Amino acid sequence: MTATPPPSPPAARRTALVVGLGVGLLLAALSWQTIGEAPQAGLDPSWQAGLHMAAHDGIAWGRGLAFTYGPLGWLRSPAFWFGQSGSLALLYLAVIRVGSSAVLWTLAARRFGRAGAFLALLPVLWGLPEPTLVVTFAVVVRLLVDEPPSAPQLAAALGALGGLEVLEKISVGVSILLVAGAALPFVGPPRRAVALWARWAVWAVATLIAGWLLTGQALSDLGAYATNAGDVVGGYSQAMAVDDPALAWNGQVAALIWLGVGIGIYLDAAVAGRRATAGVLVAWTVLAFMCFKAGIVRHDRGHSVLIFGMLGPAILVLPWRRRWAPAMALALAAASFAGCLQSGGNAVGDAVSPVAHVRDAARQLAPLVSAERRGVLERAGRRAVIARDALSPSVLADLRGRTVAVLPTEIAAAWAYDLRWRPLPLLQGYQAYTSRLDRLDAGALRRGDAPERILAGPTGTVDGRLWSLDTPLLAREVLCRYVLGVRQGRRWLALDRVSPRCSSPRPLGSAHTIWGRSVDVPAPRRHEVVYARVTGAQVRGAETIRSLFYKAYERAIDLGTRGVHRVVPGTLADGIPLRAARGTDLPRPFSVAPQATGLRLLRAGGETGGRLDIAFFAVRIRP
Incomplete structure (x- = not known):
């Protein structure tokens, strides 16, 4: 009997790819995170509605819109405000979860074995909020440690991913660019590192510009988009701070995890050479800082999980080699997992419920193959928004056929009543963190294409703030250019545009x-x-x-x-x-x-x- 020859390298790579995707699909299903399907009323659902409406109506960004998200931000909100955008967002979410699970498992298996990596990743993937950021870290570490022949292609892919994410959620895109950009200069000899960094930068810029143009934006507005992004990202830390005393331990625990992993990286023999070791330490430190920053500004249960949710999977993909290193990595990953659960007020059973997660995944992905299900979700959402944000007949009559902006936050009402939505640049005014952003909104009311009506709703925003104190220039422009058009409803009133007064x-x-x-x-x-x-x-x-x-x-x-x-x-x-x-x-x-x-x-x-x-x-x- 003749022995079966080993598979050729291309065949082996294809087999590894199929196996990786299969395991990624299984991991994604078993650790599925519940998502919202039907549209709803409220603060967060309303800006998500605005992202879908902006894409649906072809509203320009840059000088036209400014927010935490960009022209592709609707991909991160898979609720069915519209059938097509909801389906694409849901499909995108599924692809990201499967692909990231496959990448992380493939890299973790190099040290923990296939079965060990699967079992170690299964619980922590449930709490992973930004898979693309951890994948960036994992690929950067692979480049630093192994310098594979595919390094130029991987560097280009990291640049493209960062450029794409800047058009989705700006802070995540910036984090991805910082992790890769800070670590790539340590890959291999200096000349090779410069070449890889240049390739990464070119692909990041090219993808950003290409994505910007493909979403229908004008190239002349890209500068304004960048300026607005700087104000939104930079102003967030100055305007949105909040602290939950019950979570005061977060910072200390996160620091201990960062320090423990850093010492392990330094001592572990897996990282060959000082430059590679320095690069891994830089990548780990940047990632840990961005996780800390994401969760500490809005330091509440909803945000503090961001501090720990990404650290656990990142620890598991590091190339641990010494005998003691895997046990230490598992202990630190477990500490991150516990911190994620404790911060969010979750139980272990919430994360480790494979049967329930598979059931949720099947139910929530069903609209991809069922037009009827998509229609049911959209109609249910419309009814839910109208039930909460009901407009009186007189107010609704004054809005029909007119361009309408909604203040301060409840954009979902414009979607539910199918109004001619003309948003102010800031989708929700509480994000006017700087005077320039306030001027951007106020200036929109002075233009000839300003909304003919303003639908004014409940006046509260976030943290007990008043919208008129958040955006004082905009508030004064409202008084100067709009008057009460009809008798007010119980929760809403319509304002008609008049000459400046x-x-x-x-x-x-x-x-x-x-x-x-x-x-x-x-x-x-x-x-x-x-x-x-x-x-x-x-x-x-x-x-x-x-x-x-x-x-x-x-x-x-x-x-x-x-x-x-x-x-x-x-x-x-x-x-x-x-x-x-x-x-x-x-x-x-x-x-x-x-x-x-x-x-x-x-x-x-x-x-x-x-x-x-x-x-x-x-x-x-x-x-």
């Missing part, structure tokens, strides 16, 4: 104060609105560095009988509306000015001192 600002004097000391607000004359420009409360100096690596201190404003509200430091100098003469403002609860007779600025930690300058102005609004 505001006078030039009239100075009312200024006051110099400190944190924690109250200042009186001047009274307005008839038909006037009083606003204040606050300087000295912005993030600056050493706090800018703190914000970059951690987050800024929270700011709040005490309006006396009107309560204490969080404020955005970047827009305080734009002129926050405070008092309005009788009959000048919108009716409650939609009013712009909180009718404050005094104001007191507060900073987290009870800090006092520090000069604050407040200049008061009044604008007359023609009746």
